[in-house]
Amino acid sequence: MPIPKLWANEHYQAWLRTVTDCGCFHDELQGHIFYFLDVGALNIDDLNANLLKIDLPLHFKWVKVEDLSQQQISSPLKEFIKTVDIAAHLKEKQTYDSLPLSRQNIYVFLMCKPDSTQSEFDYFYDHLPALYVGIFKRNLETWLIYNSAKDEFPSDEVMKAAKGVIIPGSPSSAHKEEPWLLKTWEWLRTFDKEYPKTKFLGVCFGEQIICHSIGGKSDHMQERKDNPKFFITKVEEVDVFPEFFDLKFMKKNVGIVPNKLRVVEAHGDEVSVLPPGFIHYGYITIA
Amino acid sequence: MEATNRKDSPTIDASKLCPVTEFNEFKHATVLFYSQRTDGLYILLFSTNSDDKSLSVPSAAYEGYDSAITFTATRAIVSQTKGVLSPNILKKIAEGQAITKDDLIFPEVLALSI
Numbered sequence: 001m002p003i004p005k006l007w008a009n010e011h012y013q014a015w016l017r018t019v020t021d022c023g024c025f026h027d028e029l030q031g032h033i034f035y036f037l038d039v040g041a042l043n044i045d046d047l048n049a050n051l052l053k054i055d056l057p058l059h060f061k062w063v064k065v066e067d068l069s070q071q072q073i074s075s076p077l078k079e080f081i082k083t084v085d086i087a088a089h090l091k092e093k094q095t096y097d098s099l100p101l102s103r104q105n106i107y108v109f110l111m112c113k114p115d116s117t118q119s120e121f122d123y124f125y126d127h128l129p130a131l132y133v134g135i136f137k138r139n140l141e142t143w144l145i146y147n148s149a150k151d152e153f154p155s156d157e158v159m160k161a162a163k164g165v166i167i168p169g170s171p172s173s174a175h176k177e178e179p180w181l182l183k184t185w186e187w188l189r190t191f192d193k194e195y196p197k198t199k200f201l202g203v204c205f206g207e208q209i210i211c212h213s214i215g216g217k218s219d220h221m222q223e224r225k226d227n228p229k230f231f232i233t234k235v236e237e238v239d240v241f242p243e244f245f246d247l248k249f250m251k252k253n254v255g256i257v258p259n260k261l262r263v264v265e266a267h268g269d270e271v272s273v274l275p276p277g278f279i280h281y282g283y284i285t286i287a
Numbered sequence: 288m289e290a291t292n293r294k295d296s297p298t299i300d301a302s303k304l305c306p307v308t309e310f311n312e313f314k315h316a317t318v319l320f321y322s323q324r325t326d327g328l329y330i331l332l333f334s335t336n337s338d339d340k341s342l343s344v345p346s347a348a349y350e351g352y353d354s355a356i357t358f359t360a361t362r363a364i365v366s367q368t369k370g371v372l373s374p375n376i377l378k379k380i381a382e383g384q385a386i387t388k389d390d391l392i393f394p395e396v397l398a399l400s401i
Contacts, residue, residue: 011365011370011373012361012365014373014374015361015364015365015370015373016357016358016361019318019357019360019361019364020357027311027313031312031313031314031315032313032314032315032316032317033311033313033315033316033317033356033360034316034317034318034319035316035317035318035319035360036319036321037318037319037320037321038320038321038322038323039320039321039322039331039372039377040322041322041324042322042331042372042377042380043380043381044331046380046383047371047376047377047380048337050380050385050386051371053385054386054387054388054391056369056371056388056391057335057336058333058334058335058368058369058371059333059334059335059336059337059339060331060332060333061331061332061333061334061342062322062329062330062331062332063329063330063332063342064326064327064328064329064330065327065328065329065330066327068330071332071342072340072341072342073332073341073342073343073344074341074342074343074344074346076315076317076344076346077317077319077330077343077344077346080317086319086321086328086330087328090321090323090328127358130355130357130358130361131354131355131357131358132355133355133357134311134354134355134356134357134358135310135311135355135356136310136311137311138311
């Protein structure tokens with residue numbers, strides 16, 4: 001099945017959201033993650049009887065955690081129960097959840113995705129939380145997901161506790177004067193003014209809307225001005241200035257100083273003017 | 288700002304650019320459906336039929352097209368439990384209604400399990 005077709009499937013979307021929102025997982029065994037999903041008091045006798053009637057070759061069984069080792073269970077779980085106390089792990093997560101927001105590791109993920117969908121590829125933007133959560137979220141972190149295009153913004157309480165704000169890509173243009181974008185600009189101006197120490201990461205559209213909101217300018221690339229359908233998708237080398245590698249977090253992570261990084265780009269807009277105080281650390285030939 | 292291209296910098300060693308501790312690099316995802324009850328913690332296992340003693344949980348290896356491990360876990364759930372634990376199915380079961388194959392998942396998602 002073509003992947004975009006799968007992205008558009010509502011059942012797939014629902015399960016992807018469930019996994020993305022899953023607050024409890026174990027990520028300490030090398031290369032393996034175990035998600036815990038609470039399905040409550042499911043009556044499996046009725047479920048199994050129904051599955052038998054429709055000839056679906058599946059049979060479910062509840063097993064008490066302490067009895068798992070006596071069962072003939074498949075490999076990943078078999079090894080997992082030898083090294084991890086599942087009940088203790090869930091308890092640790094419950095204890096974390098009971099902490100006030102100020103003591104949790106809060107990250108705000110601000111999507112900017114309008115409901116309107118031009119093509120199946122636009123569903124990709126709906127799945128950005130799943131992408132970022134999968135790549136970056138660790139156990140005992142709280143990622144709160146909002147969508148400014150649906151008028152969803154974090155509260156002051158959340159912003160006071162937030163360790164970072166992530167704004168990903170979007171099918172929209174950051175500089176368009178649409179009502180939800182105007183509101184997002186305003187929220188970013190307030191955020192910049194009231195929470196100057198909170199770190200933020202803008203990727204693609206995210207970078208463009210941050211810059212456009214607080215004194216810079218985002219615009220269509222010249223190629224898109226000439227051709228409204230222009231959209232660049234390629235892997236390109238970014239020329240990086242050495243000053244970038246003097247930054248504290250880069251010194252911690254990078255052993256050598258390259259002058260180029262290879263990045264995947266997919267866009268038709270660019271930041272044409274940086275906001276005051278922003279520093280330019282690299283460029284590509286086209287934007 | 289004027290950009291300069293510094294050709295004299297060393298070659299990039301990708302392994303040193305970003306240590307794996309800075310991002311998740313899972314090769315495998317497993318999903319444990321559970322229920323916390325007054326008499327203890329239960330895990331939901333499945334087999335292909337009631338006589339089969341070999342029990343499993345949704346589990347899959349990461350593939351390049353997954354993009355992130357969340358997609359791997361979702362693929363494991365959809366392909367291995369065929370969506371029978373979806374809220375709409377569980378609601379029907381709880382209300383004593385019979386389920387049909389059409390309730391489970393759309394045919395194209397069912398195709399994933401083949």
